[in-house]
Amino acid sequence: MAKRIGRTVRDLRRENRTAVLQRLYFDGPMSRLALGSAAGLSSGSVSNVVAELLTEGLVEEAGSLGADGGRPRTLVRVAADRGRLIGVDVGETRVRVELFDLSMTELARAERPLPGHGRRSYDVGVVAGHILDGIAEVLGTGPGAGASLGPSWGPGTGVGAGGGAGAGELLGIGIGVPGIVEHTADGPLVHGQTIGWDAVPLERLLRASGRLPAQVPLFTDNGAKTLGQAEMWFGGGRGARSAVVVLFGSGVGACVVGDELERGRALEWGHLTVRVRGRRCRCGARGCLEAYAGAEALLARWREEGGRPPRGADEEAALTAMLAAAHPADGGAPDPVAARVLEETAEYLGAGLADLINLFQPERILVGGWAGLQLGARFLESVRAHALDHSLRHPAARVRVALGRLGPDAVTVGAATLPLAAFFARGGYRAPAGSPAPAPAWRAALGARMAGTGPAVGGRAE
The missing domain is CATH 3.30.420.40 (ATPase, nucleotide binding domain)
Known part of the structure; x- marks a missing residue:
C-alpha cells in the first residue's frame, strides 16, 4: 500500500514534524490547539509530534495562555539553543563567516579581507582557506577563537530516540557566492565570470581539505539569492x-x-x-x-x-x-x-x-x-x-x-537559512552521515511563512 501511493508511515511522520516545526518557528509560541489548526493536523497528531519534539529538546514550553472558563493552555516554541548554523558570505571585498543559533541570533563572527584595490585576487585556494579558517574561528577551534561556544563538530549530546538534533549541534553550513551556481550530480559548480571562476567545485574543495566532517551538510547558492531569502524570511519582504x-x-x-x-x-x-x-x-x-x-x-x-x-x-x-x-x-x-x-x-x-x-x-x-x-x-x-x-x-x-x-550581514543570514530550511524539511532529524547535501529547501520553508510574521524564537525579526 505504502509503495503504491509512494509515501510511507515514516514519510508521514516526517511531514508532520516539518509542519509543526515550521509553524512554531514562524508563528509561535503556540498552544497545541492553535498549532493543530495552523498546521492542518489532528489534535492527536499534534500531541504525538509535540511530545516527540519535547523529548528530543527541539521544542520547549514557553509559559501558558489563559482560557475563558477553562484550563490555561501551555505554549510551546522552538528551542533556539538546540542547534547551530553557519552562514558564509564570499563577497567581493571579504569573506565573512557567522555562527547563529536557531533563532538567527549571532553567536560569533570572523572576517577575512580580500586584499587589493581594483584588481583583487580571487584565488580559489585562498578563498577556501578563508572559509575554513573562519569556520574554525567561530566554532572556537581555530586561531583567533574566542571563548568556547559549546559543542562544535559532531553529533552533540542529548539526542532523543527519534534521532533529532542534539544540544548545540552544528546543523549545516550555507555559503553565498558571487556568480551562477550550477547544481550537478557531483555537487555544485560556481561560475563566477567577473572573479575568474569557471566551474569551480567549491564544496568539493572544502571537503577535500579534511577539515570538515562528512556528517556536516554544506549548501552553496548565489549570494543575491541568499540575500533575497533572508529578506523574505526576516526582513523587508x-x-x-x-x-x-x-x-x-x-x-x-x-x-x-x-x-x-x-x-x-x-x-x-x-x-x-x-x-x-x-x-x-x-x-x-x-x-x-x-x-x-x-x-x-x-x-x-x-x-x-x-x-x-x-x-x-x-x-x-x-x-x-x-x-x-x-x-x-x-x-x-x-x-x-x-x-x-x-x-x-x-x-x-x-x-x-x-x-x-x-x-x-x-x-x-x-x-x-x-x-x-x-x-x-x-x-x-x-x-x-x-x-x-x-x-x-x-x-x-x-x-x-x-x-x-537586515543590514550588510544579510547574505550570511540568508546563507545560514539554507541548512535551516533543510533541517525543517527533514522534520528535525539529523542528516545521515556521509549523505550528500540536498538542494536548498526553499519551497517548504517559504510555503510556511505567514504574511507579516517572522521567526517566533526571537533573533532578527522585528
Whole structure:
C-alpha cells in the first residue's frame, strides 16, 4: 500500500514534524490547539509530534495562555539553543563567516579581507582557506577563537530516540557566492565570470581539505539569492507575495521571488545592457549595468573625472569618502564631480529597476548590499524616482521600493537559512552521515511563512 501511493508511515511522520516545526518557528509560541489548526493536523497528531519534539529538546514550553472558563493552555516554541548554523558570505571585498543559533541570533563572527584595490585576487585556494579558517574561528577551534561556544563538530549530546538534533549541534553550513551556481550530480559548480571562476567545485574543495566532517551538510547558492531569502524570511519582504531583492555591492545582482518562483531565482541583473558600446564591464562585455552602477565602477568613474579617494582606502572607505564629498556634513561646498557621478549612477540603477518592474511586476523591490545600504539614505529617493519614470504605469503604481532591513550581514543570514530550511524539511532529524547535501529547501520553508510574521524564537525579526 505504502509503495503504491509512494509515501510511507515514516514519510508521514516526517511531514508532520516539518509542519509543526515550521509553524512554531514562524508563528509561535503556540498552544497545541492553535498549532493543530495552523498546521492542518489532528489534535492527536499534534500531541504525538509535540511530545516527540519535547523529548528530543527541539521544542520547549514557553509559559501558558489563559482560557475563558477553562484550563490555561501551555505554549510551546522552538528551542533556539538546540542547534547551530553557519552562514558564509564570499563577497567581493571579504569573506565573512557567522555562527547563529536557531533563532538567527549571532553567536560569533570572523572576517577575512580580500586584499587589493581594483584588481583583487580571487584565488580559489585562498578563498577556501578563508572559509575554513573562519569556520574554525567561530566554532572556537581555530586561531583567533574566542571563548568556547559549546559543542562544535559532531553529533552533540542529548539526542532523543527519534534521532533529532542534539544540544548545540552544528546543523549545516550555507555559503553565498558571487556568480551562477550550477547544481550537478557531483555537487555544485560556481561560475563566477567577473572573479575568474569557471566551474569551480567549491564544496568539493572544502571537503577535500579534511577539515570538515562528512556528517556536516554544506549548501552553496548565489549570494543575491541568499540575500533575497533572508529578506523574505526576516526582513523587508515579509508578507509580500512577490518581491525583487537587489544586491548592490562591488557589482550588482538580484533575486526574484513570487508565486511562480517561490524557490527564488538569482538574476545576473548586473549584466543587463544599459548602453550599447558602453563601458567595458568586468565580465568582458560592454555597456552592462554593473559597468556603471556597481561600487567598483562608480569609484572608477569618479577617479576618471578627477575625484580623489583617500590613498590606500578600501572600496567601502572610498565610497564613504565619495558620499561625504558629494554631501559634506559641515555644510561646505559639495564636490560637483562626486555629486554628478552619484546622480548618474542613480539614474542607471533606476532604469535597471524599471526593467525588473516591467518584467516581474513585483509588490516590492528591496535594495540591499553594503553599497546600497551605505548610500541609501541619500540615494534611494532619486533611484526610486528614476525607476518609476522608466516603468509602465500599472506595475509602477503597485510597487514599493525600499531599503532592505537586515543590514550588510544579510547574505550570511540568508546563507545560514539554507541548512535551516533543510533541517525543517527533514522534520528535525539529523542528516545521515556521509549523505550528500540536498538542494536548498526553499519551497517548504517559504510555503510556511505567514504574511507579516517572522521567526517566533526571537533573533532578527522585528
